[in-house]
Amino acid sequence: MIGIVNYNIGNLASVINAFTKLGINAQIQSDPEKIGQYDKLLLPGVGAFGDAMEHLKSNGMDKAILEFANSGKPLLGICLGMQLLFECSEEFGSHKGLGLIDGTVVKFDEAKFDHPLKVPHMGWNEMFVQRDTPIFDELPKDFYLYFVHSYHVVCDDKYAIGKTHYGYEFVSAVQFENIYGIQPHPEKSHDNGLKILTNFAKL
Amino acid sequence: MDYFAKRIIPCLDVDNGRVVKGINFVGLRDAGDPVEVASRYNEEGADEITFLDIGASHEGRGTIVDIVKQVAREVFIPLTVGGGIRELNDIYALLNVGCDKVSINSAAIKRPAFIEEGAKRFGSQCMVVAIDAKRVGESKWHIFTHGGRNDTGIDAVNWAKEAYDRGAGELLVTSMDADGTKAGFDNELNAAISMAVGIPLIASGGAGTMEHIRDAFAIGHADAALAASIFHFKEIEINDLKEYLRKENIPVRSK
Numbered sequence: 001m002i003g004i005v006n007y008n009i010g011n012l013a014s015v016i017n018a019f020t021k022l023g024i025n026a027q028i029q030s031d032p033e034k035i036g037q038y039d040k041l042l043l044p045g046v047g048a049f050g051d052a053m054e055h056l057k058s059n060g061m062d063k064a065i066l067e068f069a070n071s072g073k074p075l076l077g078i079c080l081g082m083q084l085l086f087e088c089s090e091e092f093g094s095h096k097g098l099g100l101i102d103g104t105v106v107k108f109d110e111a112k113f114d115h116p117l118k119v120p121h122m123g124w125n126e127m128f129v130q131r132d133t134p135i136f137d138e139l140p141k142d143f144y145l146y147f148v149h150s151y152h153v154v155c156d157d158k159y160a161i162g163k164t165h166y167g168y169e170f171v172s173a174v175q176f177e178n179i180y181g182i183q184p185h186p187e188k189s190h191d192n193g194l195k196i197l198t199n200f201a202k203l
Numbered sequence: 204m205d206y207f208a209k210r211i212i213p214c215l216d217v218d219n220g221r222v223v224k225g226i227n228f229v230g231l232r233d234a235g236d237p238v239e240v241a242s243r244y245n246e247e248g249a250d251e252i253t254f255l256d257i258g259a260s261h262e263g264r265g266t267i268v269d270i271v272k273q274v275a276r277e278v279f280i281p282l283t284v285g286g287g288i289r290e291l292n293d294i295y296a297l298l299n300v301g302c303d304k305v306s307i308n309s310a311a312i313k314r315p316a317f318i319e320e321g322a323k324r325f326g327s328q329c330m331v332v333a334i335d336a337k338r339v340g341e342s343k344w345h346i347f348t349h350g351g352r353n354d355t356g357i358d359a360v361n362w363a364k365e366a367y368d369r370g371a372g373e374l375l376v377t378s379m380d381a382d383g384t385k386a387g388f389d390n391e392l393n394a395a396i397s398m399a400v401g402i403p404l405i406a407s408g409g410a411g412t413m414e415h416i417r418d419a420f421a422i423g424h425a426d427a428a429l430a431a432s433i434f435h436f437k438e439i440e441i442n443d444l445k446e447y448l449r450k451e452n453i454p455v456r457s458k
Contacts, residue, residue: 013301017276047326117207118401122328122372123426124208124250124456144208144456146281148328165206188303190245190280 002201003038005065005081006030007055009047015078018187022194024201032064040203041068045080049089049105049151052080053097062098069100074203075179076135082174082181083153091151101176103155113167120150121166127184133161133175135182137199143192145184147172152183208456209420209448210250210427211441212283212405213434215240218258220266237270238277244434245278247441250456252278253306253375253429256286268296275301285333285375294321298329306375308333309348312355312362315369322370330373331405332366334359336392337379344392351379360395367400374400375429377407385411385433393423405429413439413447420453 002019004012006028019026026042029035043065045052056062069075077085086097089105097105108119128142152170162173162182172183180200186193216223221235233239241252252274256267267284275282284297285306294305311318311332321330336344336359337351344359363374376396378389388409397404403426406419410430416439419425433439445455 011299011301013299014275014279014303017301018279021276021279046328115205118403118426120328120372121207122403123210126206188279188281194279 001038002026002040002042003029003035004042004044005035005061007052007061009045009052009055009080012044014185014187015042015044018194018197019201022198022201024197030061032059032061035061035064035068036071038068038073040074040076040200041065042200043075043077043081043084045078045082045084046148047080049080049083049091049097050095052084053095056084056098065098066100069098069179072178074200075100076200077179077181078187079149079183079185082183083151085174085179085181086153086155089151100179101155101159101174101181103153103159103174105151106154107151108167108170110167115167117167120148122148124189125164125166125184127162127164127172129162130157130160133180134203135173135175135180135196135199136161137195137202139192139195145182145186145189145192147184149183153181205454208250208454209425210405211248211416211444211455212251212253212427212429213244213249213441214253214255214407214429214431216255216257216431217267217270218256220270223257238273241274241278241282244441245280248445248456249280249441250427251281251283253283253285255306256284258286268300271297271302272300283331285331289317291320291324294325294329298325304329304331304373306331306333308335311366312346312348312357315365318366318369318371322372327370327372327402330371331375332363332371332373333375333377334363334366334396335377335379336389338389338392342391342395344395347379351382359392360399363396364399367402371402373403373405373426375405375407378409381409382407384409387411387415388419388423388425388428390418390423393419393425397424397426403427411438413444416444417448417451417453420448421451 164172283304405427406425
């Protein structure tokens with residue numbers, strides 16, 4: 001059974017719909033005490049980094065997620081949920097994240113873009129797979145997914161399992177042992193996204 | 204190399220729970236069933252789907268929510284709803300069942316702060332401001348309401364900038380001159396607005412050929428193109444359109 005962390009920052013209808021469509025058992029959970037019971041944990045997220053961390057801390061959900069990650073069971077962060085896995089973010093001042101993976105979260109630096117583009121990065125873009133990882137099983141070396149974000153992760157290449165080009169190349173998917181993060185929204189990315197959720201369920 | 208895809212968005216007019224305006228798909232059991240029609244577009248490579256609630260009476264709000272709820276269980280691409288959205292609660296009800304964005308039009312003109320309120324509560328990414336513009340002079344357009352009959356006197360480019368400043372995440376720009384003509388988009392209007400704001404522009408109104416859609420991107424600086432009848436009546440198939448755009452060096456999503 002997959003647990004989907006609910007911390008009051010947006011609706012989870014699309015994520016739960018996707019698992020239902022795929023015939024995968026998943027449950028929305030807002031009680032930190034019950035997080036440990038799941039085989040896998042999904043950390044979704046839209047909105048602002050600081051607000052999200054505050055919500056997670058308000059009832060001890062942050063500690064429950066850390067405990068889960070340390071147990072070795074698979075954890076997947078999506079979009080903001082991926083960014084929260086890192087140490088800190090510069091979004092609206094500096095905020096500490098969960099610190100499960102070394103790295104930071106920064107705003108797209110438009111001054112470095114190779115041609116003018118709009119921020120947020122919103123729409124379909126290509127994920128270029130960097131190395132073999134079970135979460136991208138049976139997917140091609142590059143494929144389209146749906147992105148909505150203004151901030152992105154900066155981390156060592158050893159964690160990067162996927163990169164995307166938007167003005168410049170940035171890390172759009174990461175893995176560190178049992179911890180996975182993906183910047184685009186698999187639950188809104190048609191067959192490619194559903195494949196990623198299926199792969200996660202199979203871990 | 205740019206891989207970031209220009210988006211193709213079919214628009215479905217719905218009234219009282221049914222897709223209206225005939226949909227000419229072979230093999231559809233029920234051309235009025237929103238789930239069936241949306242699923243078909245999803246399979247054909249649509250990048251998003253927009254529902255325009257043309258009934259949009261206040262009593263009918265429940266129906267569009269129900270439609271989105273059903274579609275979101277089957278179709279995993281971004282879904283937008285426009286028509287009759289006047290309050291934050293209307294937006295909440297839609298997002299809560301799997302809708303990704305709402306398109307607001309007259310409610311924003313009547314009370315521009317509505318854009319800010321929606322962006323603050325739900326995020327800019329789900330606030331699309333729809334602008335119905337009509338040419339009133341050389342490189343000059345006004346916002347029109349009531350299907351293009353009523354001139355508000357508001358300059359379209361200025362209104363676009365204001366919507367952007369107030370937190371709109373995207374603009375859906377319909378040329379009331381081009382709409383229904385199938386003679387091409389108003390690329391001058393779209394370029395003027397697109398260059399004036401830092402958010403994506405969805406071009407609407409006037410699509411008749413694949414070349415028109417190419418020009419919306421290449422000349423009109425649009426980030427997405429929305430059309431209804433050319434897709435519904437199979438004058439253009441989305442797969443063929445994407446193949447054509449790819450040959451014209453316009454990046455589009457492949458499967």
